[in-house]
Amino acid sequence: MRYHRPETFEEAVRLAAGAPGVTRFLLGGTDVLVQLRSGMVTPDVMIDLKGIPGISKVMRTEDGGWCIGAAVPGSKLGANADLVADWPGVVEGIELVGSTQIQSRATLTGNLCNASPAADGVPGLVAASATATVVGPHGSRIARVEDIPTGPGSTSLEPGEVISGINLPRRGENGGDAYLRFIPRSEMDIAVVGCAVNLRLDGDAVVEARVVLGAVAPTVLVLPDAAELLVGTALGEGELEKLAAAASAACKPISDKRGTIEFRTEVAGVLAKRAAKIAYSRAKG
Amino acid sequence: MSRIHVTARVNGDKVEFLCDPRETLLDVLRDNLGLTGTKEGCGTGDCGACSVTVDGRLICSCLMLGAEAEGKEIGTVEGIANGEELHPLQVKFIEHAALQCGICTPGILVAAKNLLEHNPAPSETEVRYWLAGNLCRCTGYDKIIRAVLDTAAEIRAAN
Amino acid sequence: MAFDKLNSSDFKYIGTRPDRPDGVDKVTGRANYGADAYAAGMLHGAMVRSPHAHARIIRIDGSRALALAGVKAVVTRADFAEDVEGEYWNVLDNVMAGERALYHGHAVAAVAATSSLIAREAVALVDVEYEVLPHVTDVDEAMQPDAPVIREGQVSTSVPAGLSPNVVGYYEHGHGDLDAGFAEADLIIERHFTVEAAHQGYIEPHACLAQLGPDGRGELWCCTQGQWFDQKFCAALLGIETSALKVTASEIGGGFGGKTTQFIEPVALALSRKTNRPVKVVMNRSEVFKASGPTSSSSMDVKIGMTNDGRISAAQGTYRLQGGAFPGAWAMLTAQCAFAPYQINHVKTTGYDVMCNRPKVAAYRAPGSPIAAFSTESVIDELCNRLRLDPMEVRLKNAAREGTRSSYGPIYPKIGLVDCLEAAKAHPHWTSPLKEGHGRGISCGFWFNFGMETSVNLMLSEDGSIQITVGTPDIGGSRASIALMAAEELGIPYENIRVNIADTASLGFNEMSHGSRVTFACGLATVEAARDATDKLCARAAAKWGISEEAVKWRDGCAIPAGSNAGEFDPLPIEEIAGRMGRTGGPISGHHSVTPDGAGPSFAVHIVDSEVDPETGKTEITRYTVVQDAGRAIHPSYVEGQYQGGAAQGIGWALNEEYIYDEQGRLQNDGFLDYRIPVASDLPMIDTVIVETPNPGHPYGVRGVGETSICPPLAAIANSVSNAAGVRLTHLPMSPPRILKAMKERLG
Known part of the structure; x- marks a missing residue:
């Protein structure tokens, strides 16, 4: 295995495009090194991106949104009070990944590119309509976060392409988001089910909603119909029960060592209700 | 397989080493630098026995390549005591019987010290969540949590 | 033996809490554990393991591995002694497979190389040709007459005829007349229980450094609970004299019974003999789970009769434990422990040791007793609920005491169960009101001590x-x-x-x-x-x-x-x-x-409060109290530590820890990510009460304390959770999917 530490994205892309065999980009390493150690993936080339200036920065954009550099670890996002105020659901997603130790290293971009159906960082991003800036051999492009993972362990990124950062839109007034996941312990587990909800209110009424499930299908599920049930309501018990039923109905889970189909289906509805309530109260301010 | 030359600081001392690009920081600390106080319990970031600090941030040294250590300041359990003077956490861990077999102790001490540097007055819940990535199979955590809380109180009183 | 200090209260040192002598070593990183030893010229060993649950080994070819630069040796079963028998043979066949690989992760070969990276590469280059055979991993299925047979010729003479050859041990204990006893009962409850296999979960993986020269003399450094056993087993497996091998025990990073046998040590010695160089072998965590000692999984039936005033009139239990691909499940101990806390006139227990395609079980803290208590105490709890009796009073009424004939035979000397129950009854935890939606459970626990x-x-x-x-x-x-x-x-x-x-x-x-x-x-x-x-x-x-x-x-x-x-x-x-x-x-x-007898049985009573999320089935342990007889607490802090540690391991096993196999018999959760031991944020403080009922067999009255603490938790938590969830849970661990399913089934 060769280890490279490029100082520009252009160099990183050039290295990746010209590399023989298996290439992996290294950010926090919390997935890549586990795969390397277990023999699951033996890269021929490891390209450490953390030497690229600016890659570990969180910046507010001119339009009031956010740009999160690819190498920003979870703990740094949690420490950014303005970002947490805007997008608490996005931040709590990545902050739920692993331990304090993992938080010092694990990144949203890495969580996205690892393409696990259970990634805690992804549903919140998708609910927030986040995009990724993708740099490749032919320049850079903007892609919707929900279009990046295409299945367990696979992404829509072309060979040589790398994500330089993730872009969150302007939060705007009367908005709130939340992410909840179910795990058997209090910490350190992979999500059995995850659910992110992003709302905007006008007075007491929901005017915009996005509901996203994780770990119940090969990729995150965006539930426009379930979200539509919330629009125009003040999230009464009746609407929440309908939301739960819609979320459960949309699930396409598997049974595995972490949970059964029945359990995931049931709990998806429970989390949708609970996340919607939190998002609503945040939107109310 | 070409080896990589790395210069870093460990517990304040400048170190240089050559490492295979596949070797983790944990491999380097133990096998290359002889610092075996840092333990390997899982190799996958799930147990925290290999906890060290890198530029003041708590990490699992099994999930960082040795090559990534270039220019970094690394802190291990061997650097916690100040010469012959034990760190208050070390004293309290012995006093509270906060270890049985002791294999998780180095990682927990590194993590707890890092916590108190961030938060000198943690609640019990904050200590428990901060240390959730440090598995202990012997103690049930009770005496560990008490030792950390007691140390924090003592350091606050001394200041 | 002078028992002059047995009842003394004027101890000067006993009962104080000084710093442990090895404390500084262990808080500074100076203490040397299994993997902390290095030797000049040392090679690194690594194991080749079976990807199949059950397979005939057709051929092992190490030539591609040996061709890799830095690889010094490949060993297989042929590099070990041939004429070993009995338990030595079992350990040998577990350490290195012979004709067949018997479980997923069974070692079939090993390599030694100049670095651990090269050794890992070499493992992938050892070519092993397998013929996959039918397998069985479930204990009940393994007992069926048509189950795949793990190995013929292992059945002990006590086993009744007509069972699968996988049933290798059979045990009966008890006394009295069951029919008469059940006829006295006002209520009889019979339940079936299932407990999945757990692992000891020590944080230090097995590790050793071995040297064995051409003169047949060797040295071994390893993390072990018993260096003389490594000496005699390794010597036998290598075909050298016991005294020719010196074994040094490193500091040990947890064992809980799992470091009482040999895994990598004989292999490291064989690699050293073949290369005439020191060889270090360190298991990774996946290997620890796949190939070192888990507990049995078990299937149990328990029937208890009780009178309206809370007297246990009769009790019967059947216990089926799989021990992996070898004899040695501890069904005998389960059958002995099941009703040991109680004075019962009519009692009978039956145990079956069963083989299946799983790793060879190793002892885990009071082997066989926690699952026994789970089944017994769950039925007692249900009887108390149905008869509207106070569960503490019922246990006091039936508690064994000095002179009681135990369910497994012996008459008890002075024991402390009643003292523990009285202390538990008086504890503020027991008398505190229970919060809405929470459940409370108690259980007694017993261990022989040795x-x-x-x-x-x-x-x-x-x-x-x-x-x-x-x-x-x-x-x-x-x-x-x-x-x-x-x-x-x-x-x-x-x-x-x-x-x-x-x-x-x-x-x-x-x-x-x-x-x-x-x-x-x-x-x-x-x-x-x-x-x-x-x-x-x-x-x-x-x-x-x-x-x-x-x-x-x-x-x-x-x-x-x-x-x-x-x-x-x-x-x-x-x-x-x-x-x-x-x-x-x-x-x-x-x-x-x-070789002292008179170790003195010890008993414990645990009280547990829990809350169950009705929508997800997730359990939180909200309060936990351990009451246990130590005989005499020499260093109370470490006695408390044993109580808390046993309770925490029990909490893990009760709620989340289990071995999960797929349909091909492959272990699915060979890491701490999905083998979920409790983390710090999962647990409350664990309150302890040290009861001291001196053991007449020790000059200061000491009883062992290490194991009894894991006997009550499975049952106490099951009772607590069942009371919180409103439905009786009979399958451990009570993971959220199991609890949610049981709650939904109750609601129809």
């Missing part, structure tokens, strides 16, 4: 300080308890005593650090070795004073005249005698070798 072979040396230095050499690895603070007992007996400061763990060449044979035996047996031998030494110290004083040896006694670190008739002499302190011992008769040391 004595076994023990040797201790005690040496006096010229300055009067003491070195004690014991053969029991210090797995959780035993150096401190040994030093405290020696300080008490010698009347010298605790700090003047150093306790060393001997290698196999430096002391007589010792059983392992297991069976809750160390503070009891090693402590007893230490007290006797100290008395041996003080007899000699008194003799030197007698010689100096010119009086008879009987006229001198030992008190507070000094020889003094035994009475006024002995004459008037100033006390002669230990350091004064020590400074002159070379000129007054030679070096002074004490020794004691013993």
Whole structure:
């Protein structure tokens, strides 16, 4: 295995495009090194991106949104009070990944590119309509976060392409988001089910909603119909029960060592209700 | 397989080493630098026995390549005591019987010290969540949590 | 045996809480564990393991591995002794497969190379051709007559005819007339229980450094609970004499019974013999889960009859335990422990040891007892609920006491169960109101405790300080308890005593650090070795004073005249005698070798509160109290630590820990990510009450405390969760999917 530490994205892309065999980009390493150690993936080339200036920065954009550099670890996002105020659901997603130790290293971009159906960082991003800036051999492009993972362990990124950062839109007034996941312990587990909800209110009424499930299908599920049930309501018990039923109905889970189909289906509805309530109260301010 | 030359600081001392690009920081600390106080319990970031600090941030040294250590300041359990003077956490861990077999102790001490540097007055819940990535199979955590809380109180009183 | 201090309350050192002697080593990173040893010219070994649950090994070809630069040797079964039998054969066949791989992860070959990276690469280059065979991993399925047979010819003569050859052991215990007993009952409940396999989960993976030369002499450094067993098993498996191998126990990073057998050690020695270089082997975590000792999984049926006033009139249990691909599940112990806490006139238990395609089980803290308590105490709890009886009072009413004939045979000597129940009943936890939606559960637990072979040396230095050499690895603070007992007996400061763990060449044979035996047996031998030494110290004083040896006694670190008739002499302190011992008769040391009986059973009562999320089935343990008889707490902090640790392991097993196999018999959760042991944020503080009902079999009244603490939790938590969830849970672990399913089924 060769280890490279490029100082520009252009160099990183050039290295990746010209590399023989298996290439992996290294950010926090919390997935890549586990795969390397277990023999699951033996890269021929490891390209450490953390030497690229600016890659570990969180910046507010001119339009009031956010740009999160690819190498920003979870703990740094949690420490950014303005970002947490805007997008608490996005931040709590990545902050739920692993331990304090993992938080010092694990990144949203890495969580996205690892393409696990259970990634805690992804549903919140998708609910927030986040995009990724993708740099490749032919320049850079903007892609919707929900279009990046295409299945367990696979992404829509072309060979040589790398994500330089993730872009969150302007939060705007009367908005709130939340992410909840179910795990058997209090910490350190992979999500059995995850659910992110992003709302905007006008007075007491929901005017915009996005509901996203994780770990119940090969990729995150965006539930426009379930979200539509919330629009125009003040999230009464009746609407929440309908939301739960819609979320459960949309699930396409598997049974595995972490949970059964029945359990995931049931709990998806429970989390949708609970996340919607939190998002609503945040939107109310 | 070409080896990589790395210069870093460990517990304040400048170190240089050559490492295979596949070797983790944990491999380097133990096998290359002889610092075996840092333990390997899982190799996958799930147990925290290999906890060290890198530029003041708590990490699992099994999930960082040795090559990534270039220019970094690394802190291990061997650097916690100040010469012959034990760190208050070390004293309290012995006093509270906060270890049985002791294999998780180095990682927990590194993590707890890092916590108190961030938060000198943690609640019990904050200590428990901060240390959730440090598995202990012997103690049930009770005496560990008490030792950390007691140390924090003592350091606050001394200041 | 003098029991002079049995009822003494005027101890000077016993019951105090000094710093452990190895504390600084362990908080500074200086202590050397299994993987911390290095040797010049050392090679790194790695194992080739079966990807199949059951397969015939057609061919093993190491030539591609040997062609890799840096690879020095490949070993297979052919590199071990051929003429081994009995348990030696079982260990050998587990350590290195013979004709067949018997479980997913079974070692089939090993390599040695100049670096661990090369060794790992070489493992992938060893070509093994398998013929996959039908497999079985479930205990009930393995008992069926048409189940795939793990191995013929293992069945013990006691096993009834007509069962699968996988059923290799059969046990019956009990007394009385079941029909008569059940006829007395006002209510009879019978339930089926299932418990999945758990792993000890020690944080330190198995690790060793081995050297075996062409002269047939070797040395082994390893993390172990019993170095003499590594010595005799490794020697037998390598075909060398026992005494030709010296084994040194490293500091041990947890064992819980799992480091009482051999896995990589004989293989490291074989690699060393083949290369004539030191070889280090360290398991990774996946290997620990796949191929080192888990517990049995089990299937159990329990039937208990109770009268309206809460008397258990009859009890019956059937216990089926799989032991992996070898004989040795502990169904006998489960059958013995199941009703041990109670005085029951009509009781019968039956146990079956079963083989299947899983790793060979190793002991795990009171093997067989926690699952026994789970089944018994769940039915008792249900009987109490149905009969509207106070569960604490019912247990008090039926509790075994001195003179009770136990369900497994012996008549109990003085035991502390009633004391524990009274203490639990009086505890503020028991009397506190229960929050809405929470459940409370209690359970008793029992463990035999063991004595076994023990040797201790005690040496006096010229300055009067003491070195004690014991053969029991210090797995959780035993150096401190040994030093405290020696300080008490010698009347010298605790700090003047150093306790060393001997290698196999430096002391007589010792059983392992297991069976809750160390503070009891090693402590007893230490007290006797100290008395041996003080007899000699008194003799030197007698010689100096010119009086008879009987006229001198030992008190507070000094020889003094035994009475006024002995004459008037100033006390002669230990350091004064020590400074002159070379000129007054030679070096002074004490020794004691013993196989003590009278370990004294211990009992515990746990109280647990829990809350169950009705929508997800997730459980939170909100309050936990352990009450347990220690006989005498030598170092109370480490006694409390054993209580808390056992409770925490029990919480893990009760709620989340289990081995999960897929349809091909492959282990699905071979890491701490999905084998979910409790983390700090999962648990509350664990309150402890140390009951002291002195054990007549120990000079200070000590009972073992290490294992009993894991006996009640599975049951106490199951009772608590069942009461919180409103539905009886009979399958452990009570993971959220199982609880949610049970709650939904109850609601129809």
